[in-house]
Amino acid sequence: MHAFGDHKKNLSQLALAILVVALLALVPACGSDYYVSLFISIFKYTVLTVSWATFCGPTGYMSLASAAFLGSGMYVTALLGDTLPLPLIVLIGGAASLLLALVAGLASLRIRGIFFAMFTLGLSEGVKGFINWWEISKTGRQGRLVISASGTTVFYTMLIILVMALLTSYLIRRSKFGLALRSIGQEQQAAEHIGINVNAVKLITFAATSFWIGATGSIIVTQWSYVDTQVAFSVFYSFMPTVMALFGGLGNMLGWILGSVVFTILSELLLTPFPYYYMLIFGIVIVSVFLFFPSGLVGLVTRWRKA
Amino acid sequence: MIVLEIVIGGLLTGGIYALLAAGFSLQYGVARVMNVSHGEFIMLGAMSTYSLYVALGVNPLVSLAIVGPVLFPIGFLLNKLLFQRIRKLAGSGDVFEGWSMLVSFGLLFIIQNIALLSWSADQRGYSFLAFPISLAGLRIPANRLVALAVALAIGFSFFLFLMRTSLGKAVRAAAQEETGAQLIGINIRWMHCLCFGFGASLAGLAGVLISTMFTVSPFIGLPYTIIAIIVVVLGGLGNIIGSLVGGLILGLVSSIVLHIEPSLELVSLYVLFMLILLIRPRGIFGK
């Protein structure tokens, strides 16, 4: 909020960000399918985490709707994949997610903490169940074939989506909107009395951040040739953004990015040597995070610095 | 005739739902933990009963007496060692609610995957009292009637426990007003562990009954957890008796939908759930 020192810091941060994106763009050129796939995963979870945290961080809401948004995007591609060009489909996937968020948000953003969490969990499971029923009654089968796209296409699309999601988050947080969100999280009644249209601010932020989740779903599903509701709307996607954001440190964007990157790499490292025990170890890691690192990685680093 | 069929079906499903929800209600209402892994205890009860029956020929009704007491200390210790520590780290009540839910999600993973490693992902079933009995012109499988009787018996005993015994009254007091309960000398932390243990036991018992009627696998947990959440919200968060009533009501609704469009059963429950949250979040008996 204050003048000149900020500008310099902003410029150097921007330069660093551009550098990182440029380096990332070179990854496919190094020829390893494994790394391309790994980065796609990292991008995917980072978009989920950052989108989740941009709304839920300052307001204190616990949204478990990420699975609903991601799965919607996936099914848009599954249904429209061979009739429209891919970039359009990704946008439609994002739009479907945004629409869902608007409807769900209009209905539920007035209700309190734990109820909102349960509502969004119900939403994710409900959308899953509804699409499942629809699929079975229309096609008789539970799953569906999906168009494929090359790893490189998916990589660059995800990179663009990631940059856009981070940009959206950054702009929201740095604007008066971001300040308003924090005030709503801390003292909602007072926020409303100083002229903030609380319902509108919450709804717009909730919907805007959901767009990128839907777009992500639309593109990553092209990596698999088959999708069903169990996979698309997995409860995993509902909880993981929260866990990763908390793991990294809830207070700032760097924490969210760090949390998702470290967690994704960690899960990759666990997957190869322990294909059968992988999920089990994952569960143990999640529980351990809360027992031993409640303030997240960023908190840990802060404590090391102080010591 | 159809009405009778629906009602009996509703009571049966409702009885099971009431048991599941009562356990969940104890864990949320008293220990304030939104235990997303609750369904996994149901699954453990179901899978163990299957194994005991198939490998050792143990009658499922006997398994009730095994599963309940085994799961109680597990639930008790989980609360004592895990959730109490989270409570200390969390500071405020709201933060604790959020964190404990996430931790229970980790538990879900752990329990579900231990089960997957032990039993594999296949659906398992066994035949127990599968012959039909004629009742008022209907033919109902005997195992369903037995399960209904057992569920109602457990539910009713639990109801009496809550209303008539001093421990039961202490549990209700702790659920309604924790500070007040402490002021009259109730050891609240011990109460949290106790109720968590009871909750796990009730879940396991429900699982035993479920295994006598349906096929089971390590994946049946989460849908039951969500049903437990729906029932508890319908009955009123924190009101344990309310969850018993809510379970019966939801069972009836489920039975009705089953007769109209069977594959929409779960979806209709979710829709009902969201409607409740929007119109009357405190449920029937909630404050």
Added chain:
Amino acid sequence: MRICEGEGVTKYFGGLAAVIDVDFYVDQGEIVGLIGPNGAGKTTFFNLISGALAPTSGVILFKGDNITGLRPYQICRRRIARTFQLVKIFPDMTVFENVVLGSLFGSHNLRGSAQEEAMEQIRFVRLLEKKDMLARDLTVANQKRVEVARALATKPELLLLDELVAGLNPAEVDEIIALTKAIRDRGITVVMIEHVMKVIMNISDRIIVLHHGEKIAEGTPSQIASSKKVIEVYLGT
């Protein structure tokens, strides 16, 4: 000129009547005191004006427009602001951030002018040296000043103060009296709920008395002080 008035304002919570059939008016530039025993319905009355609650029946007008049942943010934009009995500052934000939120959303749209407005109000309530402190780290007295500055930053024409003086020592009370007068001198109409008689009698132009949700008396401080009804209500018969 009447800046705010209401007729038949009533609020029921289920079967409980909190405010019953209250007619009132506030002239521009006045300081009106609102008193009454605990539970008389004073804060509920403020909630009805500020939009936090909608009346069960009755009409509230502000500058001739019907504001009954509008949302709080709409009422704020029409130039009515308030403070709260239990201070509702944003604890994890600085004093400056608290106040600038008021000017950003309540009165100005551009960052630059909003910042200037915030600084001016912070200076007005004498919190300049503390402007970068977290609101949670301030004393209650200072937190109340933050709330006042934040409300003033929305450029209200009518300011509702809810028990500003509660819990303050005599020196702080005198400062609040001076502050309230300074606010009125800026052309802002003030309605204040208070229990401390010294403050009310000292600065109010007019006083309204509520009891069990009903208006039982209205008049100048000296009229109220000599009203038998009011004395009965406060001291019992």
